[in-house]
Structure formats: structure tokens, C-alpha cells
Amino acid sequence: MRRLWITLTYIVVAVVLFLPLYKIFTGAWADGFSGFADALLRPQSLHALQMTATIVLIVTVVNTLFGVMLAIYLVRASWLSPFAKRLCNSIVDLPFAVSPVIGGLMIVLLLGPNTVLGTMFNNLGVQIVYALPGMVLATLFVTFPIMVREVMPVLQEIGDQQEQAATTLGAYSWYTFWKVTWPNIRFAVMYGVVLTVARSLGEFGAVLVVSGNIINKTQTATTLVYQDVENFNVVAANGIALVLAAFSIMLLLLMEWTKKRKEVH
Amino acid sequence: MNSLFRSKPWSYSFRTIVFIYFIGLIIIPIVGIYTQSFSQGLASFIDSLSDPLAWKAVLLTVKLAAIATLINVLLGTMIGWVLTRYEFVGKSILNSVIDLPFALPTAVAGFILLLLVGPSSLFYEWFGLDLVFHEPAIVIAMMFVTFPFVIRGLQPLLEELDQSEEEAAYTLGSSKTRTFFQIILPTMLPGILSGAMLAFSRAIAEFGAVVLIAGNIPGKTLVASVYIFGEIESNNPHGAAAVSVLLLSISFLILWFIHKLNRGGQA
Structure with missing residues (x-):
């Protein structure tokens, strides 16, 4: 059996x-190594990979900062009523339930070229939809819950006694954070960072809708794979897909490593 | 007492920035899509939804996602069980590789499935089954991207299951099957359920893996997310918003149910 x-x-x-x-x-x-190299060294591939790298970098930094702060507020803040905390706590999860395409559509509806806000930003000389800012926004929306969900349980588990002790002993709040809170949550934050990188690297639906998928302008690695397949350029698509898959496996190994570290604490 | 943020002027501005970000990024877009789809009145909303292609797409999505979830519940329960209960060679490797669908970009997943079961694949030559551009391909894609949910929902519960309860059942002369259904399954059920619901809500939302292999034949293999994408491309944001609202409401209901289930499990 x-x-x-x-x-x-x-x-x-x-x-x-x-x-x-x-x-x-x-x-x-x-098509041999040259086929793989050709697929990767096309100008649009290099540009798409660079675009993806930019988005991953910005999204990971912003998402980590805001995610950790929101998690701390939702667990610790005494200026929020329990009801408000519960409400925010449920709202945080909503992006998980939103189809990426719908996430993209939301941004187009709010900030697209025909909307009030979109026109306003356009007059200021900032294009949001069909440009990098919109793509970053879409990815931020999709990845938002990840960091909060990783950090909150750890904060709840460790409690605030140590932090209070530090404060009673005269530590400033910033100092308390670095010396007391951070060592406890750092592996949870790292795990969240790895998950955020994985998700923003692979984000496709939201970015496709918001970016318009313009070659050499707003094309990312995943939307390039899509376009290559649509154009029956299978070997080229496979080259980019291999690069993305290699990154995913690296992230998977990192996930395992941090998960083990997270459990030790 | 919150010791981290004692009243200092900058801590107020911190709070404000974080909450403006939260509201601006999450709440406003979601409220926006609901108001947009009703902005031209209820009649136009119903009109968008009563387009046969629209409701057929939603029905198809729900049907295929349910099939994919069912397969995942069966396979996931088995794998979750084997990975927590048995010791064998290669167990830790299997356990790490389970998360692969979460790490792999969905567009890449769709592309690989196209290579694996598509018209030029070995699978096609051997079996002559034309899966791609038919419903089974969509089920496979949905199954692949939601594969880890049931396993990951189940494992912590199985690890916590008190062995002595099981042993007690055996000592009292209960058969293996009976112990499984009366002791083990009730423990696993919340994990299986919440995993299944997460898988289902992810499956009805899936786009990247499906769009490449579904063929997107309107009324036949066009799923809801691809329909929405098509409507956006053909410059009909209202039709897209109407179907989105329907899909979102289903997902929010599921999410709310999972929340309830989790709270019930903790109490």
C-alpha cells in the first residue's frame, strides 16, 4: 500500500x-547554442529583460518598505480600533482574489488616457498607462499582500514585550526597531522579498494590459514570450522562457533556504 | 502600548503616507471598477453580461476551474499525505519542487504546456489526442498553476495531527479505512477545503497559462479572463468591467469564506 x-x-x-x-x-x-544566443541577443530581448529587471527592483523595494510598515501598524498600532484592524486585514488580501487582467484593467480605467487623472498627469508630462509607471503600479497592486502576509504572523507571535522593555530602558523607537524587532522578523521579510521577486518577475496579465506590449518600449520578458509564441517564433520564446525558468529555480532554492531559517526562529 | 511609534511628529506623517498608499493602491482601484461598470446604469451592466459570449465565458471558466480543483484535491491529498507521513529517498527534493508553479511565470507555464501537448509534440504523435485549443488543455493549465495549494494547505494540519488519537482508534479495534475516514480525514478537511478554495479562485482568475493554449474560440474555449482581455483590446472597457465585476464578486465571496473557515479553525 x-x-x-x-x-x-x-x-x-x-x-x-x-x-x-x-x-x-x-x-x-x-537550434543549437547559436539559436539560443540569437534569441537572447535580439535588441527586443535585451530591452525586455532590462525592463523586467527595472520593474522587479522598484516593486521589491517599495513593496518591502510599505508592506513591513503596514504589517507593523496592523499588529501593533494602538491608534487603530480592533474593528479597523480587522477590516484592513481583510482588504489586504483582496489583490490575491483579483485576476491579473482585472488588476490591469483597473489601472487603465483609473489612469488611462481618456480619464480625468490620466489627462492631468499627461498635462504634467507624465505618461502612466502604456509606460513604465503604470506597469510598476500594476505589479505593486498584484504583489501587495505578499509582504504583509509574511510579516504579520511573526509580529503577532513574538509579542511586544521585548519592544516595551527596550522602550522602558530608554531606547528610541528607531533604535528599538533595529535592535529588537528587525532581528526577529528579518527572515520573514527575506522570504517575502523572494516571493515578491518571483511574482513580479513572472507577472504577465496585469502588465500586458497596462503596457500595451510595445516592442522595445514597454515589453517585458513575459510579454515577449507571449508575443514570440503568437508569432510562431518558438525557439526564441524558448530562449527567454529558459532564462525566466532558471531565475525561478534559483528563487525556489532561495525560498527553501529562507523557509528553513524562518522556522528556526 | 505601541512602543515603536510613540508620538513624534514624523510618526504621524509615516502613518498618513502608509495609509494613503494602501487606500490609493488597493481600495480606490477596486471601488473604481465597481463604479465604472455601473456608471451607465444597471441596464447597460445587464446588457454587457447578457451577451452570450460573456456569460458563456464565465460559465466555462467556473466549470473548468471546478474540474481542475477537483483533480488537485485528489492528487494534492495523496501527495500531502505521502510527503508528511512517509520517509523515502528524495522526499526533501520532492517537497521543495512542489512550489515550482508559484515560482514559474505563468506565461512560461503556458508556453511549456503548449510544447508538451501541442500539435508538434511527442504526446500528440504518440496518442493523437488534440488537447490544445480544447477544454482539456485549459484544465491542465489551471491544474498546473494551482497545483501547490491543496498540498500546502494540508501539510501543517497533518504534521500537527496527534498520533495518539490514531493509535487509540486502532487499539479500539477500528480498521484502517475507518480510522482514516473518522479520525484523519476530519483533521485534514479544513486544510483541503481552504486549499481547494484558494486553488479555485486562482484558477478562475488565471490568464497567462491559459491564453496561449486555449485557442480562445468565442463561446467554446474562451475563458473569462481572456474575454476581458479581448474586450479591453477592442476598446470596450465597459463590457470588460461588467464581466470583471462578476468574476471579482465570485472571488471575493470565496476569499470571505476562506477567512471564515480559518477563523473557525483557530477558535
Whole structure:
């Protein structure tokens, strides 16, 4: 019985997870190394990868800062009533339930070229939709809950006794944060960062809607894969997909590493 | 007492900035899409939804997502069980690789599935089954992206399950099957349920993995998220917003239910 279950598990995992990985690692070399290199060195590929890197960087920094602060407020703040905390706590999760395409649509509806706000920003010389700011906003929306969800349980678990002790002993609030709170939450924050990077690297639907997918302007790595497939340029798509998959596997290993560290504390 | 943010002038501005960000990024867009879709009156909202292509797309999405979730519940329960209960070679590798669908970009996932079961694949040559551009391909895509949810929902509960309860059942002469259904399954059920609901809400929202392999034939393989995308592309934001509101409301209901379920489990 037990043998049977273990074998079945191996078969399912092999078919569902290992087979796709194998396919992507072999498919990119279908035209030899030069095919792979050509796919990657096209100007649009380089530009798309650079675009993705920019978005990942901005989103991760902003999301980490605001996520950690909001988590601290939602757990610790005494100026928020319990009801307000519960309400905010439920609202934080909403982006998880929103289809990425709808997330993109929301931003187009609010800030698109035909809207009041969009025209206002346009007059100021800032284009939001079909440009980088909109894509960053869309990715921020999609990744928002990740950091809050990782940090909040840890803050709840450690309690605020140590922080109070530090304050009683005369530590300033900033000092208390760095010396008392941060060491406790740092692995949760790191785990959140890894998840945020993974999600923003792979974000597709929201970015596709907001960016308009303009080659060499607003195209990201994932939307380039989409376009290559639509153009039946399978080998090129496979090259970019391989790069993205390699990053995902690295992130997966990091996830494992931080998860173990997180559990020690 | 909150010791971190004692009343200092800058702590007030911090609070304000964080909450403006929160409201601006999350609340305003969601409220915005609801007001947009009703901005031309209820009649126009109903009109957008009664387009046969629109409601067929939503129905198809719900149906296929339910199938994908069911498959995941069965496979996920088995894998979650094996990974917590048995010791065997390669267990930790399997356990780490489970999260792969979360780390892999969904567009890449869709692309690989296209390679694996598409018209030029070995699978097609061997079995002659034309999956791509038909419903099974969409189910496979939804299943792949939501694969980890049930397993990850289940594992913590199985780890916490008190072995002595199980042993007690055996000592009292209960059979293996009976113990499983009366002792083990009730413990696992909340995890399976919340995992399944997360998987379902993710599956009805999925876009990247589906758009490449569904073929998007209106009325046949066009799922809701792809329909919304098409409406945006053809410059009909109101139709897109109406279907979005319907889809969002389903997802919010599920999310609310998960919240309730989790709170019930903790109490």
C-alpha cells in the first residue's frame, strides 16, 4: 500500500513538474547554442529583460518598505480600533482574489488616457498607462499582500514585550526597531522579498494590459514570450522562457533556504 | 502600548503616507471598477453580461476551474499525505519542487504546456489526442498553476495531527479505512477545503497559462479572463468591467469564506 502511494506520488510529480522543466531546458537548444544566443541577443530581448529587471527592483523595494510598515501598524498600532484592524486585514488580501487582467484593467480605467487623472498627469508630462509607471503600479497592486502576509504572523507571535522593555530602558523607537524587532522578523521579510521577486518577475496579465506590449518600449520578458509564441517564433520564446525558468529555480532554492531559517526562529 | 511609534511628529506623517498608499493602491482601484461598470446604469451592466459570449465565458471558466480543483484535491491529498507521513529517498527534493508553479511565470507555464501537448509534440504523435485549443488543455493549465495549494494547505494540519488519537482508534479495534475516514480525514478537511478554495479562485482568475493554449474560440474555449482581455483590446472597457465585476464578486465571496473557515479553525 505504502509503496504504491510513494510510487504514485513520484509519477505525478514527475509528470506535472519535472517533465515541463526538462522540456524547457532541452527546447531552448533545438537550434543549437547559436539559436539560443540569437534569441537572447535580439535588441527586443535585451530591452525586455532590462525592463523586467527595472520593474522587479522598484516593486521589491517599495513593496518591502510599505508592506513591513503596514504589517507593523496592523499588529501593533494602538491608534487603530480592533474593528479597523480587522477590516484592513481583510482588504489586504483582496489583490490575491483579483485576476491579473482585472488588476490591469483597473489601472487603465483609473489612469488611462481618456480619464480625468490620466489627462492631468499627461498635462504634467507624465505618461502612466502604456509606460513604465503604470506597469510598476500594476505589479505593486498584484504583489501587495505578499509582504504583509509574511510579516504579520511573526509580529503577532513574538509579542511586544521585548519592544516595551527596550522602550522602558530608554531606547528610541528607531533604535528599538533595529535592535529588537528587525532581528526577529528579518527572515520573514527575506522570504517575502523572494516571493515578491518571483511574482513580479513572472507577472504577465496585469502588465500586458497596462503596457500595451510595445516592442522595445514597454515589453517585458513575459510579454515577449507571449508575443514570440503568437508569432510562431518558438525557439526564441524558448530562449527567454529558459532564462525566466532558471531565475525561478534559483528563487525556489532561495525560498527553501529562507523557509528553513524562518522556522528556526 | 505601541512602543515603536510613540508620538513624534514624523510618526504621524509615516502613518498618513502608509495609509494613503494602501487606500490609493488597493481600495480606490477596486471601488473604481465597481463604479465604472455601473456608471451607465444597471441596464447597460445587464446588457454587457447578457451577451452570450460573456456569460458563456464565465460559465466555462467556473466549470473548468471546478474540474481542475477537483483533480488537485485528489492528487494534492495523496501527495500531502505521502510527503508528511512517509520517509523515502528524495522526499526533501520532492517537497521543495512542489512550489515550482508559484515560482514559474505563468506565461512560461503556458508556453511549456503548449510544447508538451501541442500539435508538434511527442504526446500528440504518440496518442493523437488534440488537447490544445480544447477544454482539456485549459484544465491542465489551471491544474498546473494551482497545483501547490491543496498540498500546502494540508501539510501543517497533518504534521500537527496527534498520533495518539490514531493509535487509540486502532487499539479500539477500528480498521484502517475507518480510522482514516473518522479520525484523519476530519483533521485534514479544513486544510483541503481552504486549499481547494484558494486553488479555485486562482484558477478562475488565471490568464497567462491559459491564453496561449486555449485557442480562445468565442463561446467554446474562451475563458473569462481572456474575454476581458479581448474586450479591453477592442476598446470596450465597459463590457470588460461588467464581466470583471462578476468574476471579482465570485472571488471575493470565496476569499470571505476562506477567512471564515480559518477563523473557525483557530477558535
